[in-house]
Amino acid sequence: MKDCNPSPAWFPGSLSVFFPAYNDAPVLPALIEKTFAVLEECVADYEVIVVNDGSRDNTAEVLEDLRARFGERLRVVTHPKNRGYGGALRSGFAAATKEYVFYTDGDGQYDVGELPLLLEQVNPEVGLVNGYKIQRQDPWHRIAIGFLYNHFARFLFRVRLRDIDCDFRLVRRSLVEHFDLRSTSGTVCVELVKNLELYAPEVVEVPVHHYPRFHGRSQFFRVRSLLNTFFQLIRLYYRLVAAPAVRGYARRLTMRAGRAPARSPNP
Numbered sequence: 001m002k003d004c005n006p007s008p009a010w011f012p013g014s015l016s017v018f019f020p021a022y023n024d025a026p027v028l029p030a031l032i033e034k035t036f037a038v039l040e041e042c043v044a045d046y047e048v049i050v051v052n053d054g055s056r057d058n059t060a061e062v063l064e065d066l067r068a069r070f071g072e073r074l075r076v077v078t079h080p081k082n083r084g085y086g087g088a089l090r091s092g093f094a095a096a097t098k099e100y101v102f103y104t105d106g107d108g109q110y111d112v113g114e115l116p117l118l119l120e121q122v123n124p125e126v127g128l129v130n131g132y133k134i135q136r137q138d139p140w141h142r143i144a145i146g147f148l149y150n151h152f153a154r155f156l157f158r159v160r161l162r163d164i165d166c167d168f169r170l171v172r173r174s175l176v177e178h179f180d181l182r183s184t185s186g187t188v189c190v191e192l193v194k195n196l197e198l199y200a201p202e203v204v205e206v207p208v209h210h211y212p213r214f215h216g217r218s219q220f221f222r223v224r225s226l227l228n229t230f231f232q233l234i235r236l237y238y239r240l241v242a243a244p245a246v247r248g249y250a251r252r253l254t255m256r257a258g259r260a261p262a263r264s265p266n267p
Contacts, residue, residue, distance in 0.1 A: 011119045014045035016096035016173070020088035021050050021106030025059045026215040028106060032066050032074065035112050042116055049075045050106065051092045054082030086181070086188030093176050102170045107213055109137070110168045114208050118170040127175050127200025130161055130193070131168030131208035138212070149229075153190045156237055161193050161205065168208050175199055182239075187232040194240055 017035060021028060032048065039046045048070070052059050063076045077091050092103055102118065104110045110131070118129040136143050150165050167189065179195045181188055197203060 009042065009044035011043045011122070013100050013122065014098035015039070015043045015119075016047050016049060016098040016101045017112075017115075018049035018051060018092035018096060018101070018103045019106035020053055020085060020092060020103070021055060021059055022053045022082065022088070023055045023057045023059060024106040024108075024215065025055070025057045025062045027108040028059065028062050029066065031106065031108055031112065032070065036070060036073075038113055038115055042119060045098065047073055047075065047096075047098060049077060049092060049095050051077045051088045051095070052079065053084075053088040053091075054079045084184035085186050086183040086191075089188050089192070090181050093173075093181070096173055099173060100170060101173045101176065104168045107215070109211050109213050111209055111211065114168075115170075117206050117208065118168070121204040121206060122170070123202075125202040126204055127172045128193075128196045128203045129170040130163070130203065130205050131166045132161075132163035132205050133166050133210040134207045135210065137210050153233065156233070157190055157194050157241060159190070159193055160197060161203065163205075164189055164193055166208070166210075171196065172200070183232050183236060185229045185232050187229050187236055190233065191236055191240070 017039065019028075019031065028050070032050070035048055039048070050063055050066075052063060060078065067074050067076060075095065077095050079087065079091065083091070089103065093101060100122070102115060104112065114131075118131065121129045136146065138146070146165050150163060153159065153164050154161070165186075169192075171192075175196060176192070178199070179192070181191055181195075183191045
């Protein structure tokens, strides 16, 4: 990883960093402090955004204290009610104003100190730099469910990215602006990655560390959330894969019919 200390602000572009947060109050102070430390060394033009997705703990109070400490470069987007992970990501992308957007979860399971690993990969052709977990640090049942989900989604949507479920992503914002993201659950990651693979000139993958979750509880690995994710995945498959295939087949039939020679009338 590039050493930021000798040459401050070596990243050539501007950067929005955002964190979707739901009941992550114990983690946020250390996360935000480290984020600003990393950005100060590597990026000249940046902003940090936290999307408080209807948290029921004291996340709002913690974020107010952090805003008083870090000033205008820390912005907070607040959802009065929980909109789901997809809703939080959509709000984060909508709030971002810089050339590139990086996001990761607000629960502290990824190390924002590894952000420079992604920044190093940026060039004019790269539209997405995506992390992949070196080793998942979760209970065995979450590892098993995540493994099945990742392989099922990759197969269903023909996604080449090895770890759809790794939310440690750096994206060129001009690409995302054209996407009509609709998912409200974790399915939004499949929707985002599928679109990026279709339209990004180049996709780069980088290994990153994953850490145990010490506070709160994941919203994804609950029965209701898993069922909701499954049904959203099916709807997403119809919208992104099945429907375009049917429309393309219909267009080809129409074109063939138009090129077919007219039959001569019977004598």
